Amino acid sequence: MALFGSLFCRLILGLVIAFLFMPILIVLTVSFSSSAVFAFPPPGFSLRWYASLGNADSMLQAVWLSTQIAALSTAISLVLGTLCAIAITRGMIPGAKAVATFMASPLMLPGLVLGIAFLQAARDFGLRDTYTTLLIAHVVITMPFIMRTVLASLSLFDFAMVDAARMLGRSYPAALWTVLVPNILPGFVSGGLFAFIASFDNYPVSIFLVDVRTKTLPIQLLNQVEMSPDPTVAAISALLILGTIVALIVCDRLVGLKRMASI
Amino acid sequence: MTLARDDLAVPPTPVSRWQFDAKALIAAPGLVFMALAFAVPVLMLVGDSFVDSQGLSLAGYRKVLGDPYYIGIIGNSLQLACITTAVCLAVGYPAAWALARIKGVWQVVLFALIFLPLTVSVVVKTFGLTIMMRRDGIINFLLVNLGFIERPMRLVFTEFSLYFGMVNVFLPFMILPLYSVMRMLDPRLMDASASLGAGPLHTFLRVTLPLTMPGVIAGGTLVFSISVAAYVTPGLLVGDRFMTMSQVMAKAYLNIRDFQLGASMAVIMLVISAALILASSYLVRSPGGEKH
Amino acid sequence: MSQHATATPPATETHQEPSYLAVSNVTKRFGAATVLDTLSLSVGRAEFVSLLGPSGCGKTTLLRLIAGLLAPDQGAIEVGGRDLTRVAAHKRNIGVVFQNYALFPHLTVAENIAYGLRAKGVPKAEQARKVENALGLVRMEAFADRAVTALSGGQQQRIAVARAVVVEPSLLLLDEPFSALDRKLRETMQIELRHILRNLGITSIFVTHDQDEALVMSDRIAVMNEGRIEHLGTPSEVYARPKSLYTMEFVGQSSRITGVVKGSSESLVEIDTPFGMIRAPGHFLTGSKVVVGVRPEAIAAGEGPAGEYNTVRGTVAEVIYFGSRTLLHFQTAQEGDRLHVELNRLPDTVEPGSAMTLRWRVDDSRVFPAPTEAAR
Ligand SMILES: Nc1ncnc2c1ncn2[C@@H]1O[C@H](COP(=O)(O)OP(=O)(O)O)[C@@H](O)[C@H]1O
Ligand SMILES: [Mg+2]
Numbered sequence: 001m002a003l004f005g006s007l008f009c010r011l012i013l014g015l016v017i018a019f020l021f022m023p024i025l026i027v028l029t030v031s032f033s034s035s036a037v038f039a040f041p042p043p044g045f046s047l048r049w050y051a052s053l054g055n056a057d058s059m060l061q062a063v064w065l066s067t068q069i070a071a072l073s074t075a076i077s078l079v080l081g082t083l084c085a086i087a088i089t090r091g092m093i094p095g096a097k098a099v100a101t102f103m104a105s106p107l108m109l110p111g112l113v114l115g116i117a118f119l120q121a122a123r124d125f126g127l128r129d130t131y132t133t134l135l136i137a138h139v140v141i142t143m144p145f146i147m148r149t150v151l152a153s154l155s156l157f158d159f160a161m162v163d164a165a166r167m168l169g170r171s172y173p174a175a176l177w178t179v180l181v182p183n184i185l186p187g188f189v190s191g192g193l194f195a196f197i198a199s200f201d202n203y204p205v206s207i208f209l210v211d212v213r214t215k216t217l218p219i220q221l222l223n224q225v226e227m228s229p230d231p232t233v234a235a236i237s238a239l240l241i242l243g244t245i246v247a248l249i250v251c252d253r254l255v256g257l258k259r260m261a262s263i
Numbered sequence: 264m265t266l267a268r269d270d271l272a273v274p275p276t277p278v279s280r281w282q283f284d285a286k287a288l289i290a291a292p293g294l295v296f297m298a299l300a301f302a303v304p305v306l307m308l309v310g311d312s313f314v315d316s317q318g319l320s321l322a323g324y325r326k327v328l329g330d331p332y333y334i335g336i337i338g339n340s341l342q343l344a345c346i347t348t349a350v351c352l353a354v355g356y357p358a359a360w361a362l363a364r365i366k367g368v369w370q371v372v373l374f375a376l377i378f379l380p381l382t383v384s385v386v387v388k389t390f391g392l393t394i395m396m397r398r399d400g401i402i403n404f405l406l407v408n409l410g411f412i413e414r415p416m417r418l419v420f421t422e423f424s425l426y427f428g429m430v431n432v433f434l435p436f437m438i439l440p441l442y443s444v445m446r447m448l449d450p451r452l453m454d455a456s457a458s459l460g461a462g463p464l465h466t467f468l469r470v471t472l473p474l475t476m477p478g479v480i481a482g483g484t485l486v487f488s489i490s491v492a493a494y495v496t497p498g499l500l501v502g503d504r505f506m507t508m509s510q511v512m513a514k515a516y517l518n519i520r521d522f523q524l525g526a527s528m529a530v531i532m533l534v535i536s537a538a539l540i541l542a543s544s545y546l547v548r549s550p551g552g553e554k555h
Numbered sequence: 556m557s558q559h560a561t562a563t564p565p566a567t568e569t570h571q572e573p574s575y576l577a578v579s580n581v582t583k584r585f586g587a588a589t590v591l592d593t594l595s596l597s598v599g600r601a602e603f604v605s606l607l608g609p610s611g612c613g614k615t616t617l618l619r620l621i622a623g624l625l626a627p628d629q630g631a632i633e634v635g636g637r638d639l640t641r642v643a644a645h646k647r648n649i650g651v652v653f654q655n656y657a658l659f660p661h662l663t664v665a666e667n668i669a670y671g672l673r674a675k676g677v678p679k680a681e682q683a684r685k686v687e688n689a690l691g692l693v694r695m696e697a698f699a700d701r702a703v704t705a706l707s708g709g710q711q712q713r714i715a716v717a718r719a720v721v722v723e724p725s726l727l728l729l730d731e732p733f734s735a736l737d738r739k740l741r742e743t744m745q746i747e748l749r750h751i752l753r754n755l756g757i758t759s760i761f762v763t764h765d766q767d768e769a770l771v772m773s774d775r776i777a778v779m780n781e782g783r784i785e786h787l788g789t790p791s792e793v794y795a796r797p798k799s800l801y802t803m804e805f806v807g808q809s810s811r812i813t814g815v816v817k818g819s820s821e822s823l824v825e826i827d828t829p830f831g832m833i834r835a836p837g838h839f840l841t842g843s844k845v846v847v848g849v850r851p852e853a854i855a856a857g858e859g860p861a862g863e864y865n866t867v868r869g870t871v872a873e874v875i876y877f878g879s880r881t882l883l884h885f886q887t888a889q890e891g892d893r894l895h896v897e898l899n900r901l902p903d904t905v906e907p908g909s910a911m912t913l914r915w916r917v918d919d920s921r922v923f924p925a926p927t928e929a930a931r
């Protein structure tokens with residue numbers, strides 16, 4: 001009976017994994033199809049959709065914009081979030097627990113609600129520049145990922161090391177940089193990676209903030225899927241998946257996925 | 264990519280009473296930024312839902328809560344979230360159990376396989392799903408070749424495709440919190456129950472389920488709160504045939520420009536999310552859902 | 556590391572030389588709690604001073620104030636005639652060995668030691684030479700390229716010491732450096748560390764809550780209690796002539812008998828106690844309530860010449876055998892009193908209930924005002 005139960009669970013696990021990968025594999029398959037329609041099974045193999053990416057200007061622009069926004073917002077969150085996390089961990093500010101919850105709370109709000117709030121606020125404050133608005137909103141989106149991982153790393157960090165560095169002649173900022181930063185690097189890498197992905201993939205917040213000429217990749221992709229779905233979209237999606245896998249592997253090499261997953 | 268809404272890791276500080284320290288200023292940039300860019304806009308949105316062109320008014324709420332159309336839409340969102348959560352739990356529970364019981368390298372590999380789809384863009388996955396749902400797509404291909412149906416049928420823009428897609432996108436959010444709780448369970452507890460003569464069903468209901476309840480609550484809350492607010496997946500898979508609160512909010516701002524309607528809908532969704540989070544933290548703390 | 560090579564043997568009982576480290580009237584509060592209360596301390600060049608006191612009495616706080624990791628609410632701190640009160644920690648050139656060493660796990664042993672040299676911009680070649688010297692000093696040459704996380708507790712401690720002294724600090728602070736080591740290792744490390752620091756001639760402040768450690772290692776001991784220094788003196792002064800009942804009881808074993816002053820002659824007082832009249836050196840008003848303290852090993856069995864000795868009779872309550880010596884606890888009549896006697900050789904028939912005559916020199920008795928009821 002127990003054996004049957006465990007076999008049953010394993011079967012479900014196998015099916016679940018197959019199920020989760022289905023749409024991803026389909027996208028990969030279609031991107032190599034020789035046909036412009038999404039027939040299954042595909043009639044033949046070709047790389048023409050990858051070749052055609054070279055002409056997809058608006059798509060490439062969207063990739064570039066999303067990369068910039070994700071990288072900048074992650075970097076800003078890393079700096080602001082880490083400084084804040086240090087103050088929280090060291091009890092330098094009152095109500096540390098509440099502050100930590102506040103900084104991580106954008107993750108708990110529905111994305112669309114956040115997006116609407118940003119849209120309204122940008123209007124009320126007269127903030128017209130799409131790029132700046134997007135960047136500010138994405139710092140808010142990425143902040144919770146940084147807060148969670150960095151707080152977890154800091155809780156394992158011995159702050160006497162910072163004192164030791166100061167007594168050996170480094171100023172407080174230099175001590176943080178030379179001792180704290182290298183020691184919580186795994187937290188930075190995993191938090192940074194997830195923050196980057198969260199920003200790069202964000203749809204529900206960005207949809208309210210983009211304009212005709214400034215579109216992030218998810219918006220541009222969805223437009224294309226709705227308007228004129230063709231395997232070019234599949235090709236760019238396949239490259240995105242590839243990029244994600246490469247990023248995960250690089251991070252694994254840097255700090256070890258085990259260490260990342262445990263943080 | 265958060266797995267469970269467990270407590271943030273804030274270690275107890277050695278300080279009994281707070282004293283101002285110039286180093287505390289390092290928190291200022293982040294705090295000020297989040298106050299201005301996050302807290303203020305959200306509070307302003309809540310404020311906006313109570314104002315119209317004439318001034319203070321509840322017209323937005325009256326419109327939403329007094330109109331069967333909008334009530335139906337709120338119902339749709341809740342139904343979508345309930346069914347998605349229930350299916351994710353039914354499928355995710357045994358899968359997480361198997362994942363937690365497998366030893367060694369396989370556990371790492373399988374964990375990575377569950378985790379990896381989370382890092383793939385929702386738009387990309389939903390795009391893949393729409394391809395699958397086509398008349399000449401893989402679902403129909405499988406159904407026909409396995410002899411379930413004679414001729415391909417229309418799947419796009421059906422509720423089947425909606426729930427298929429929702430579960431596909433949100434299932435990992437159920438499995439990972441369940442897994443993190445189940446991994447900590449001592450399998451000998453279940454053996455002990457069996458050796459005391461309890462049947463499998465009894466063992467499950469009396470031992471396994473109560474012990475894994477925190478995972479069920481965490482996963483359930485997470486899946487419910489993100490699926491009640493889902494926008495991309497329902498939009499692409501059923502479109503306007505199945506209107507949800509998210510669709511209404513987006514339309515109110517992007518098309519019909521009825522800001523008060525959008526703001527009221529947003530606040531209602533905010534209240535649903537907040538209620539859910541409070542309820543789940545209450546459940547986790549109360550006996551029967553004890554966390555540790 | 557030759558900066559202190561000309562160090563003279565440390566000044567002990569008399570210290571006329573100007574103080575090298577001067578902590579003057581320092582007060583530190585955390586919220587409502589006053590952790591250090593107008594505390595002053597002066598330490599001579601190349602001296603090794605221990606801060607001894609129970610956990611929570613403010614030792615670490617004092618150390619952090621000297622280091623500059625905390626700022627005092629009041630008072631001043633000077634080293635070598637230079638006022639450091641407003642100087643940032645990293646500009647004080649003070650070395651610290653932390654309680655759990657605080658080695659940098661992302662650096663090797665050699666890199667840990669070189670850290671301070673790099674911060675000070677010492678040229679690469681000189682860094683390498685100094686690191687090698689420092690490793691030699693703590694006999695860890697073979698470990699230069701190891702990861703610090705792979706070292707044992709004792710080895711980590713040596714590296715922490717090497718890292719702190721390699722930059723030739725003007726002062727070395729050590730916060731309970733042995734607390735993480737087991738007893739055996741602790742004893743060897745105590746002797747070794749003392750040796751290293753004496754050779755370097757470096758002025759050191761050493762925090763401990765272990766009285767034996769303080770007695771073994773220090774030139775002078777500052778006994779701390781609730782944010783104040785109760786007694787600052789050489790180990791033998793602190794042990795044999797404690798200035799307060801607190802010091803007497805915190806450092807070493809002691810007997811204590813409460814009584815009332817009946818009269819005084821010259822520099823002696825006569826005290827009425829349940830054990831009879833006891834004489835002790837001191838000046839107290841007749842009628843004051845006092846406590847007489849005596850070290851257990853100062854007490855001997857049998858009578859002595861009446862002029863020089865106090866003689867009492869007591870009943871043995873407990874016999875505790877240590878091999879080389881035996882500790883006897885006597886029955887006392889008042890709560891809080893103890894009469895403990897340490898004998899190297901035991902009279903033949905001693906067991907609980909035996910009556911014995913005991914004597915100790917009048918000069919070995921110490922008298923303190925009896926603590927008020929509230930303070931007990
Ligand atoms: N940062 C701080 N905030 C509040 N109280 C503190 C802080 N540091 C120490 N204390 C308090 O000051 C007292 C002395 O602490 P400490 O100097 O660490 O004692 P010791 O090192 O002698 O054990 C203790 O009661 C401790 O609780
Ligand atoms: Mg201490």
